[in-house]
Amino acid sequence: MSESIIRIEGLTKRFGEVAAVDNVDLDLQENEFFALLGPSGCGKTTLLRMLAGFETPDAGRITLDGRDLVGVPPYRRPLNLMFQTYALFPHLRVADNVAYGLRMDGVGKAEVSRRVGEALDLVRLPGLERRRPHQLSGGQRQRVALARALVKRPRVLLLDEPLAALDREIRLEMQLELKRLQHSVGITFVVVTHDQEEALALADRVAVMRTGRILQVGPVEELYERPRALSVATALGEANVLRGVVEHAEGTDTPQLRGTSWVIRLDRATVDGLALRPGDRAAIVLRPERTVVTAVAGGDGLTGMGVGMDAAAVTGGPEAALRGRVSETIYLGGSHKVAVDVADGTQVVARVQGAHEANLVPGAQVTVGWRPDGAVLVVDDRG
Amino acid sequence: MADRAIRGWGRRFLRLELGVVLAFLYLPIVVVAGLSFNKSGLPTAWTGFSLDWYASVVQNESLLGAFGNTLIVGVATTIIATVLGTLLALGLERTVKSPFLYTFVYVPMIIPDIVFAIALLSFYNLAFTAMLNLKLGLWSVVLSHVTFDIAFVAVVVRTRLRHFDRSIEEASLDLGANELRTFWNVTLPAILPGVVAGALIAFTLSFDEFIIAFFTKGTSETFPTQVYSMVRFGVTPEVNAIATVVLGLSITLVLASQRIRGSAD
Amino acid sequence: MRRRRLILLGPALAWWAVFLVVPVALILAYSFFERGTYGGVVPNFTLDNFARALDPLYLRVLVFSVRIAVTATVVALLIGYPAAYLIATLPPRWRTPVLVLTVLPFWTSLLIRTYAWIVLLNREGLINRGLEGAGLITEPLQLLNNEFAIVLGLVYGYLPLMILPIYASIERLNPELREASADLGGGPFRTFLRVTLPLTLPGIAAGCIFVFVPSLGNFIVPDLLGGGLTSMVGNLIQSQFLKARDWPFGATLSLVLIGLMGALLFLQSWLLSRQRREQLDG
Numbered sequence: 001m002s003e004s005i006i007r008i009e010g011l012t013k014r015f016g017e018v019a020a021v022d023n024v025d026l027d028l029q030e031n032e033f034f035a036l037l038g039p040s041g042c043g044k045t046t047l048l049r050m051l052a053g054f055e056t057p058d059a060g061r062i063t064l065d066g067r068d069l070v071g072v073p074p075y076r077r078p079l080n081l082m083f084q085t086y087a088l089f090p091h092l093r094v095a096d097n098v099a100y101g102l103r104m105d106g107v108g109k110a111e112v113s114r115r116v117g118e119a120l121d122l123v124r125l126p127g128l129e130r131r132r133p134h135q136l137s138g139g140q141r142q143r144v145a146l147a148r149a150l151v152k153r154p155r156v157l158l159l160d161e162p163l164a165a166l167d168r169e170i171r172l173e174m175q176l177e178l179k180r181l182q183h184s185v186g187i188t189f190v191v192v193t194h195d196q197e198e199a200l201a202l203a204d205r206v207a208v209m210r211t212g213r214i215l216q217v218g219p220v221e222e223l224y225e226r227p228r229a230l231s232v233a234t235a236l237g238e239a240n241v242l243r244g245v246v247e248h249a250e251g252t253d254t255p256q257l258r259g260t261s262w263v264i265r266l267d268r269a270t271v272d273g274l275a276l277r278p279g280d281r282a283a284i285v286l287r288p289e290r291t292v293v294t295a296v297a298g299g300d301g302l303t304g305m306g307v308g309m310d311a312a313a314v315t316g317g318p319e320a321a322l323r324g325r326v327s328e329t330i331y332l333g334g335s336h337k338v339a340v341d342v343a344d345g346t347q348v349v350a351r352v353q354g355a356h357e358a359n360l361v362p363g364a365q366v367t368v369g370w371r372p373d374g375a376v377l378v379v380d381d382r383g
Numbered sequence: 384m385a386d387r388a389i390r391g392w393g394r395r396f397l398r399l400e401l402g403v404v405l406a407f408l409y410l411p412i413v414v415v416a417g418l419s420f421n422k423s424g425l426p427t428a429w430t431g432f433s434l435d436w437y438a439s440v441v442q443n444e445s446l447l448g449a450f451g452n453t454l455i456v457g458v459a460t461t462i463i464a465t466v467l468g469t470l471l472a473l474g475l476e477r478t479v480k481s482p483f484l485y486t487f488v489y490v491p492m493i494i495p496d497i498v499f500a501i502a503l504l505s506f507y508n509l510a511f512t513a514m515l516n517l518k519l520g521l522w523s524v525v526l527s528h529v530t531f532d533i534a535f536v537a538v539v540v541r542t543r544l545r546h547f548d549r550s551i552e553e554a555s556l557d558l559g560a561n562e563l564r565t566f567w568n569v570t571l572p573a574i575l576p577g578v579v580a581g582a583l584i585a586f587t588l589s590f591d592e593f594i595i596a597f598f599t600k601g602t603s604e605t606f607p608t609q610v611y612s613m614v615r616f617g618v619t620p621e622v623n624a625i626a627t628v629v630l631g632l633s634i635t636l637v638l639a640s641q642r643i644r645g646s647a648d
Numbered sequence: 649m650r651r652r653r654l655i656l657l658g659p660a661l662a663w664w665a666v667f668l669v670v671p672v673a674l675i676l677a678y679s680f681f682e683r684g685t686y687g688g689v690v691p692n693f694t695l696d697n698f699a700r701a702l703d704p705l706y707l708r709v710l711v712f713s714v715r716i717a718v719t720a721t722v723v724a725l726l727i728g729y730p731a732a733y734l735i736a737t738l739p740p741r742w743r744t745p746v747l748v749l750t751v752l753p754f755w756t757s758l759l760i761r762t763y764a765w766i767v768l769l770n771r772e773g774l775i776n777r778g779l780e781g782a783g784l785i786t787e788p789l790q791l792l793n794n795e796f797a798i799v800l801g802l803v804y805g806y807l808p809l810m811i812l813p814i815y816a817s818i819e820r821l822n823p824e825l826r827e828a829s830a831d832l833g834g835g836p837f838r839t840f841l842r843v844t845l846p847l848t849l850p851g852i853a854a855g856c857i858f859v860f861v862p863s864l865g866n867f868i869v870p871d872l873l874g875g876g877l878t879s880m881v882g883n884l885i886q887s888q889f890l891k892a893r894d895w896p897f898g899a900t901l902s903l904v905l906i907g908l909m910g911a912l913l914f915l916q917s918w919l920l921s922r923q924r925r926e927q928l929d930g
Contacts, residue, residue: 054553074556087554091572100568101558152558393836397734401746404731408753408807411764414774418767467660474656484657491668495865495909497882498902501889502671505678505689505899530667533660584755591757594867598889607759614763614872623767626760633756641748 003030005155005188006051011060013046020046022212023060028156028190033182035203035220036192037235043212044192048158051190052081064155075104080149084160086141088133094120094144095129101152119151120144122181139170146181156188163198175201196236200224208235215381224287228274229381233285240286240348242322243380246276257282257377262322262342270377281380290374291350293338293366295359296323322368324348329355329362336360340368412630419623436624443621449609453590456521456605460528460589465582467529468536469574475537476544491534500598503527507599519601527599528589535588536581543577576643583640587633678899689895697900706884710904713880716795716870717863720802721810724859725852727803728810732851735811736818747815754808762801762872769797769873793875801869802859809858817851818844853916860912865905881905 006028013021021043028034036044049055051062053074062069069077080101089097095116102112120126123143133141142162149157162178163171179202182189193199199206200220207217208231216223216232227233230241244259246266255266255278264284276282324342336355340348348368352360360366422433440446475484491499503523511517551573555565571578593607600608606629613622679697682690700706735746753761768774769791776788791797821844829839863869867882874880881901888898 052557054556073561074553075559075561081554081557083550083554085548085550087548087550089551089554089569100555100560104559104564148554148558397730397737400727400730401734404727404807405750407727407804408750411761411768411804412753412756414768415760415764467663470656471660474653474660478653478656491664493861493909493913494672495862495882495902495905497865497867497885498675498906499671501885501895501898501902502675503667504889505674505895506667506671509674526667530663533663537660587755591759593757593759607757610763611759614759614766622763626763629760630756634752637752637755638748 004028005030005065007061007063008047008051009061009063011047011050011062012058013043013050013055014058019212021050021057024212024214026207026214026217028188029205030188031186032188033179033202033204034188034190035199035206036190036209037196037199037206038194038209040194041211042209044194044209045160047209048081048160048190048192051156052079052158053077078155079158080152080154080156081158082142082145082149082160082162084162084164086133086145088141088144088148090133092132093129094125094131094133094136097133097144098148098151100148105152115151116147119147122150122184123147124177138166139174142166142174143177150181150185154187156190159189159191161193161195162191164193164195178202200236206236208232210235226376227285227378229379230283230285231381233283233376233378234382238288238349240288240291240350242284242286242346242348244282244284246271246280246282247278257284266377274377274379276377276379283378283380285376285378286348286370286374288337288349288351290370291348292369292374293326293340293348293350293352293358293360294369296365296367322348324366324368326360326362326364326366329360340366342368415623416627416630418620419627421620423620436620437628439621440624440628445604446606446609446621446625449604449606452521452603453606456524456528456596457586457589459525460532461582461586463525464529464532464585465536465578468533468581468585469540469578471533471537472540472544476541488534488537491531492538494531496592496594499527499531500595503530503595504598519599520603521600521605523599523601524596524603524605527595528592531595532585532588535584536578539581539584540574540577543574543580547573580640580643583636583643587636587640591629591633675899675902678896679903681896683894683896688893697897700897701900701904706901709879709884710881713864713882714908716798716802716880717860720799720806720863721856721860723799724803724807724810725856728807728855729814729852732811732814733818736815743819747812750811751808754806758805759868759872761805762869765797765801765804765873766792769800792873795874797873798870798879801873802863802866805866805869806859806862809862810855813854813858814848814851817848817854821847850920853920857913857916861909864909 004027006026008024008026008028011021011024011026012019024043024047036047038044046055050057051069053069053072057070060070064078089100092100098116098119099112102115107115116129117126120129123146125140125143125147128136128140128144133144136144142165159178163174166174175198178189178191191198191202203220205218206220206223208215208223210231215235216228220236223232224236227236230243233239234241242257242259242262242264244257244262244264246255247258248254249256249265253268255268255271255276257264257266274282322342324340327339327341327347329339330337332351335351335353338350338352338355338360340350342348350368352358355361419436420432420434421429422435423430471488475488503526507519507523507526511519511523551569552565555569556562560568591607592605593611596605597608597611604612610622610625610629613619613625678689680693680695682692682694682696684690701710731750735743735750738746766773770776771788771790771792773791775791776785779785780788825843825847826839829843830836834842864880865882866880867886870880870883871886874883881904885898885901885905888894888901
């Protein structure tokens with residue numbers, strides 16, 4: 001179990017009437033790759049800037065190794081920030097850019113030279129010392145910015161939307177690079193991003209943020225497989241969503257979820273675990289790769305139960321199964337995305353191999369179900 | 384916006400017009416420069432290429448003295464005005480949001496120079512001559528020139544500041560430099576082209592300035608005031624040579640300033 | 649933060665307080681004072697100076713100045729607008745160099761450039777000789793020391809200042825607006841009249857101000873090209889101050905000048921804000 005090196009408690013920042021960061025608690029651990037994921041305007045960048053020291057919180061604390069950081073100016077914090085626009089000094093060569101922080105600390109010439117060389121090797125840019133920023137490509141500039149921040153051996157490296165400005169190919173390459181760097185340097189990386197693919201690819205742990213609050217924090221697999229709220233489920237990865245209201249089956253204590261034209265029975269333990277009561281809005285989240293689409297003529301190929309769901313609920317009578325019609329199929333190279341319009345206007349998307357063999361073509365009548373553990377019950381927190 | 388709405392002889396007319404305008408703008412300059420090399424010095428006849436008039440100018444002591452004075456005034460003015468103007472631009476762009484101040488900066492540029500001249504003379508007369516018993520001279524010209532030059536420098540530097548990416552200042556802070564070191568190591572080098580451009584303009588304006596200098600110079604002479612006296616007496620070929628030198632200098636300075644502003648991006 | 653503001657704004661503003669605000673306030677005060685017997689100022693309150701300014705003798709000068717300044721502005725506009733239009737429609741590569749070329753003369757000494765016109769305009773000057781040589785005239789024309797010369801000198805001096813803002817406003821125009829006009833049936837002339845011209849009005853207004861203001865208060869041009877008489881307000885102020893040593897009256901005339909210009913600037917900004925309200929987009 002890793003140690004937590006940064007503790008954020010009750011952190012709040014207001015701009016006028018609006019709270020950009022609203023009473024946030026968060027722990028960041030040693031040697032982890034952490035992602036703050038959320039749409040633009042959710043407060044993640046403000047949170048990052050408070051960590052770096054460019055904004056002062058209105059309330060709350062930030063402690064690093066037990067030391068309170070609030071009030072400490074950015075140049076005295078052992079954290080470094082890689083800016084979204086890289087912010088390389090245009091009038092300095094690459095070597096001088098990287099050496100800047102070391103010189104500010106009064107490090108001796110020989111050592112500066114050595115460490116700059118190391119840093120450039122680390123980011124795989126040897127030999128570019130004498131170039132100027134405007135002579136570099138986007139990917140190269142980013143590596144220089146990384147080298148400049150890492151050369152100071154900060155406790156934590158903060159990265160503001162690091163891959164947003166890059167072309168697709170370079171982005172994929174840099175994703176691997178960042179992972180590699182974090183492992184080899186062994187310090188905590190905190191990435192702020194709106195791109196869920198980035199968060200999934202890079203992070204060990206993720207916090208999903210929305211309107212200034214943290215919705216859920218945890219290892220990335222946990223957030224993907226077991227989100228607790230609908231916003232979290234849709235923030236990370238694709239999701240098919242079946243929204244409805246929690247109620248008790250007639251005359252019994254058994255909970256079920258009623259949608260516009262379907263009913264799905266739920267497992268009591270799961271419902272209680274989410275503190276859901278009759279009348280609450282909830283949703284079932286189905287990942288496309290877990291969704292099973294079967295052509296009707298071929299019989300009832302539905303299998304398995306979802307988490308918290310009753311198998312009987314999805315087999316048998318017409319009011320329980322999801323029936324629909326395939327609206328289109330998109331070829332992804334090796335598999336298909338099959339989009340199915342189910343009864344109440346919702347569309348469900350499944351990732352299927354061999355779609356054509358199974359007769360899943362536009363217009364086909366199908367039923368939709370899911371693999372074991374393929375569906376998750378979540379609180380519906382979307383307005 | 385290459386305009387395709389205007390074709391044919393509409394466009395030809397415009398081109399001709401621009402040509403005429405440019406000819407109009409440069410005709411006097413070219414003529415004076417040409418005459419300065421004319422042996423006879425008169426527009427009546429071209430008697431041969433000669434540098435005599437330039438030689439005559441260089442030997443004219445009062446002219447040289449005035450030229451030196453103007454250089455002194457120019458350099459002193461430029462230094463003071465550039466420092467104050469740059470600080471002002473930074474202050475306006477970074478610390479305040481007062482529309483009043485933003486417009487006030489343009490006042491020294493708009494005031495008619497004759498009014499400015501008599502206002503300053505009145506003030507100097509009262510403050511320095513009457514109260515402190517000081518005679519006006521080059522120093523009072525410097526004080527006057529700085530006053531309007533600050534505005535020009537501030538405007539030029541401010542334009543540069545607007546296109547400034549502040550994240551490099553934050554990067555500097557993040558890497559361990561405090562505000563003062565950040566200003567010195569990052570901000571100043573980044574705005575330097577604007578500052579230099581402003582300085583060149585300040586120098587040029589001071590160098591060519593006549594009316595305010597005329598009123599506030601006391602008994603000394605600046606180059607423009609000296610030339611003015613010469614011209615009042617009529618056209619002399621020496622003035623042609625002087626004119627050519629001054630024009631050449633100004634044009635070079637302005638082009639240099641333009642170069643610096645352009646190449647900085 | 650407060651200290652930073654002080655360091656940055658303080659020096660320049662303090663300088664201006666002493667060397668700009670105080671002197672202008674001083675002559676404002678002087679305009680209400682009397683002239684001393686040997687020159688200088690006697691602080692007795694009087695409105696005589698303002699009464700004198702309305703004397704037909706001086707009023708004539710004022711009117712003349714305004715007339716000249718207006719003429720120069722109009723001429724500069726007629727010459728400058730087409731030039732600005734062409735520069736704005738040149739291929740981008742040519743635009744900046746040509747613009748710099750056009751504005752360059754402005755940055756050189758007005759005194760020298762005005763002097764250059766003496767060379768060209770006087771009776772033995774180049775223009776007369778050229779016209780005589782071409783057989784177009786038999787007697788040299790009186791081109792100097794008259795109204796024509798003054799207007800010419802003023803236009804010459806400030807034409808670049810007319811061209812620059814007009815160029816800027818033309819360049820900023822959305823070309824689709826003109827295309828829309830053409831699409832709806834407007835020929836080039838009508839499009840210009842109804843679309844381009846109104847939309848470039850701010851640039852025109854700025855250019856006119858930039859020419860009118862320095863022309864009105866000008867000293868050098870009427871002095872060198874106008875025959876050295878006290879033809880315009882600028883010359884009048886100078887002569888009152890230095891020759892007649894009547895500082896209060898000189899101050900009064902300056903105030904009248906500033907007042908005129910202030911009224912004009914106000915008018916211009918009012919017109920502009922009205923136009924901005926009426927416009928939907930640029």
